[in-house]
Amino acid sequence: MTSYQNTNSLGCGGASASSTIFGCETVSKGQPAGISRPLDDKMENRTVKDRSAHSLEELVSDWISQHGAPRRFEPGANTDFEAIRRYMEQWGYRVRYHRARFSVSNGRGRPKMLSRRQLLELVDEFRTAEGLAPIIVEAA
Structure with a gap:
């Protein structure tokens, strides 16, 4: 067979x-x-040291001491195109979206074509001049 x-x-x-x-x-x-899982993966075989009994306040304070306080933004601040366009209009700049690039003009000369990253860097210059938190976080 x-x-x-x-x-x-x-x-x-x-x-x-x-x-x-x-x-x-x-x-x-x-x-x-x-x-069947290895014995180390089972919860009943873990030691008491593996199970943290920290409260939420202790975890938050530990994170802030290691990483610093989180950035805070004013209510309504976001990186949506319309929000950026309205923000830049306050400074006298006109922002348009054209062929996957952003056209930025202040009324003098030819408009600059920027990528999204470059546009956010320009917005960050104005935000830091106002004393607001920048949108793009700097690498540590």
Whole structure:
């Protein structure tokens, strides 16, 4: 009798239904019986040191001491195109979107074509002049 005629075969070189397939044991129907995890992954085997009992206030204060306080923005500040266009109009600049680039003009000369990153850097110059937090965070 050949392996393709064997009724107990799963089609994997004559392996029986009770053999191990891909690292998990199977039952007679060919369904996984369950994957056993290493003992280190089970929660009941972890030590008390692994389970942190810090309160939320302690976690927040630890993060602020390591990374500094988070940046704060005024209500309504965002980087949406319309919000940037309105903000730059306050400074006398006209911003248009044209062919995946931004055209920025202050009424004198030819408009500059900027990428989104360059536009946000220009907006950051005006925001820092006002004493507001810049949009683009500096790399540490």
